[in-house]
Amino acid sequence: MEWKRSAFDWNQARAFLVTAEEGSLSAAARALGLTQPTLSRQVAGLEEALGVTLFERTSRALLLTQSGVKLLADFRTMGDAANNISLAATGQSQAVTGHVLISATDLMARYLLPPVLKKLRRTAPDLQIEIIASNELSDLRRREADIAVRHSRPNDAALFAKRLHDKKAHLFASKEYLDEVGRPETLADLEKLTFVGFDQPELRLGLMASRGVNLTTANFNFSTSSATLALELVRQGFGIGLLPTEISEHCPELENPYSEFEPISIETWLVAHRELKTNLRIRVVFDLLAEGIG
Incomplete structure (x- = not known):
């Protein structure tokens, strides 16, 4: 297989890499911010330049061919090298201007970030701050975010992580709901009530059981990934929710339905790429987030 140096096009290489990792042209196009026809042309251009077929196109998905599988590891190495060059170059910048991308859970972004951002606006008014409010983890090595607020410690040695004060989560329900069903006086009373599930309810059953609350999926009439x-469902009386105590302070209509429930500790980490930590604008934002959230 021969590929002339002058024919190399990093956009085509990146198109192949992201398409292979996402599993479809539509998902890869969204990840790269391209239209699907543009991405498809880039992949086809790479196949033509290499003289191989990289994907088997079926009605349901794209499948890597043998040639595609063999080349994927090399292209991943290439992608990591490109990211490292970008990180190193970004790390040299000492101006408190430019773009900073922050990733946080939707609940934290809604309630905890705005006060920090107000202070940040006064401290560095020329920064452009973009926020990803999502419960999905952003890949900092691939520059999906510059700084991330997470609830678990990262294992990647290339990342800098600072542990902030742990948050506490407790049971909360609206006064309206508790007026309707009655306030539980025992665990048995609590186990008869309706709960609002975050993510998949079955993942919460063991956690609740460790606090002596034996629930089943039947207790969760409503659940959501948001x-x-x-x-909002808890606030509007759909049931009991497990919520960070700091968030509940913004919602006076909520109350603790069972005070003897043992609060759950939630780790909170502030994470950035190690090289980005030497960048002044990243450091300014990182330190303010650590102070404000911590």
Whole structure:
């Protein structure tokens, strides 16, 4: 296989890499911010330049051919090298201007970030701040975010992580709901009530059981992958939710339905790429987030 140096096009290489990792042209196009026809042309251009077929196109998905599988590891190495060059170049910048991308859960972004951003606006008014409010983890090595607020410690040695004060989560329900069903006086009373699930309810059963609350999926009449929607459902009387105590302070209509429930500790980490930590604008934002959230 021969590929002339002058024919190399990093956009085509990146198109192949992201398409292979996402599994479809539509998902890869969204990840790269391209139209699907543009991405398809880039992949086809790479196949033509290499003289191989990289994907088997079926009605349901794209499948890597043998040639595609063999080349994928090399292209991943190439992608990591490109990211490292970008990180190193970004790390040299000492101006408190430019773009900073922050990733946080939707609930934290809604309630905890705005006060920090107000202070940041006064401290560095020329920064452009973009926020990804999602419960999905952003890949900092691939520059999906510059700084991430996470609830678990990263294992990647290339990342710098600072542990902030742990948050506490407790049971909360609206006064309206508790007026309707009655306030539980025992665990048995609590186990008869309706709960609002965040993510998959079955993942919470063991956690609740460790606090002596034996629930089943039948207790969860409503569940969602959005923490902000879960909070809104609790506020509107759909059931009991497990919520960070700091968030509940913004919602006076909520109360603790069972004070003897043992609060759950939630780790909170602030994470950035190590090289980005030497960048002044990243450091300014990182330190303010650590102070404000911590």
